[in-house]
Amino acid sequence: MSNSDDSPKQFEGKITIYVVICGIIAATGGLMFGYDVGISGGVTSMDDFLEKFFPTVYVKKHEVKEDNYCKFDDQGLQLFTSSLYLAALLSSFVASKTCKSYGRKTTMQAASIFFLVGVVLNAAARDLAMLIIGRILLGVGIGFANQAVPLFLSEIAPAAIGVVLQIFMKANNTLHQDVAIWVVVLVCLFVSSFAWSWGPLGWLIPSETFPLETRTAGFAFAVSSNMLFTFVIAQAFLSMMCHMKAGIFFFFAAWIVMMSLFVVFLLPETKNVPIDEMMERVWKKHWYWKRYVDQGENHNKTSDVEVAIN
Numbered sequence: 001m002s003n004s005d006d007s008p009k010q011f012e013g014k015i016t017i018y019v020v021i022c023g024i025i026a027a028t029g030g031l032m033f034g035y036d037v038g039i040s041g042g043v044t045s046m047d048d049f050l051e052k053f054f055p056t057v058y059v060k061k062h063e064v065k066e067d068n069y070c071k072f073d074d075q076g077l078q079l080f081t082s083s084l085y086l087a088a089l090l091s092s093f094v095a096s097k098t099c100k101s102y103g104r105k106t107t108m109q110a111a112s113i114f115f116l117v118g119v120v121l122n123a124a125a126r127d128l129a130m131l132i133i134g135r136i137l138l139g140v141g142i143g144f145a146n147q148a149v150p151l152f153l154s155e156i157a158p159a160a161i162g163v164v165l166q167i168f169m170k171a172n173n174t175l176h177q178d179v180a181i182w183v184v185v186l187v188c189l190f191v192s193s194f195a196w197s198w199g200p201l202g203w204l205i206p207s208e209t210f211p212l213e214t215r216t217a218g219f220a221f222a223v224s225s226n227m228l229f230t231f232v233i234a235q236a237f238l239s240m241m242c243h244m245k246a247g248i249f250f251f252f253a254a255w256i257v258m259m260s261l262f263v264v265f266l267l268p269e270t271k272n273v274p275i276d277e278m279m280e281r282v283w284k285k286h287w288y289w290k291r292y293v294d295q296g297e298n299h300n301k302t303s304d305v306e307v308a309i310n
Contacts (some may be wrong), residue, residue: 044072044077044080044081045071047061050077053080054074054076054077054080056074057072057074057076057077060074067171067172068169068170068171068172068173069171069241069242069245069246070171070241070242071238071241072238073238073239073242074238075235075239077238078234078235078236078237078238078239079235081234082231082232082234082235083231084234085227085228085230085231085234086227086231088223088227089223089224089227089228089231092220092223092224092227093220093224095107095111095220096216096217096219096220098110099216100216154190154193154194154197154198154256155253155256155257155260156253157186157187157189157190157193158190158249158250158252158253158256159249159250159253160186161183161186161187161190161249162246162247162248162249162250162253164179164182164183164186165183165245165246165249166246166247169246171245198256198259202226203223203226205267205270206218206219206222206223207219208270208275208278209268209270209278209282210278211275211276211278211279211283212275212276212278213279215275265288266288266289268282268283268286268289269282270282279293
């Protein structure tokens with residue numbers, strides 16, 4: 001262990017079979033992430049589902065000729081999918097409280113039970129089971145290939161798709177097979193680059209940057225914010241597609257650029273920094289965020305003085 005305050009501490013430990021098993025189980029959990037979106041997105045395109053639960057959308061779908069960009073433009077139908085994120089938003093606060101009261105192990109066990117119950121209920125239908133299998137196969141195939149995909153493709157791929165569609169795809173034409181293949185390739189490249197960048201890091205970074213004192217509450221806020229904005233996108237996406245057409249890919253590419261700039265200038269480096277030293281070695285030394293840490297400490301000191309005086 002080094003005596004320098006700025007050098008990383010070296011913790012004793014070794015890779016055991018238990019650690020390996022835990023890593024494998026945690027990694028396979030990623031195959032099921034997005035299960036809700038894959039299932040709900042597939043279900044909303046089924047005529048049987050629309051006829052039973054959204055009859056007006058079903059009638060409109062068959063009365064109005066669809067085009068390549070506008071399949072559905074109904075806020076009620078979109079709410080079916082986006083409401084999942086509202087549920088996740090509220091659940092994040094429940095999970096935070098449960099985790100703080102009963103510990104992470106108990107909370108994860110309870111969450112696993114709820115998840116398995118949902119899988120059993122949904123898998124009762126053959127079509128839903130096929131959607132599940134398709135989602136898992138996509139996750140496995142892309143997951144094994146994603147290590148060879150550069151990170152910057154998560155920014156370039158959406159813009160490239162937008163360019164291709166803007167040039168070759170109109171409202172009612174059919175893409176040439178060669179062009180269609182390139183679109184599929186670009187989509188796979190985006191999924192691959194996203195699978196080891198913005199996808200998991202949006203969960204990993206918040207989990208390791210909050211100090212121990214605020215870790216549970218901070219991560220709950222990070223998750224709830226994620227779910228809130230995902231809800232907004234899920235609620236508006238189909239309508240945006242109808243009106244923006246190929247331009248929607250440029251829209252999201254621009255946001256990825258903005259996110260990248262945020263990381264470059266405002267995200268602190270946490271490499272080799274233990275969680276219990278995050279406040280002193282990261283936040284208090286960051287050129288921008290340290291001002292908020294100082295304000296918080298000054299506020300706490302003032303409050304302590306007022307309490308002592310009273």
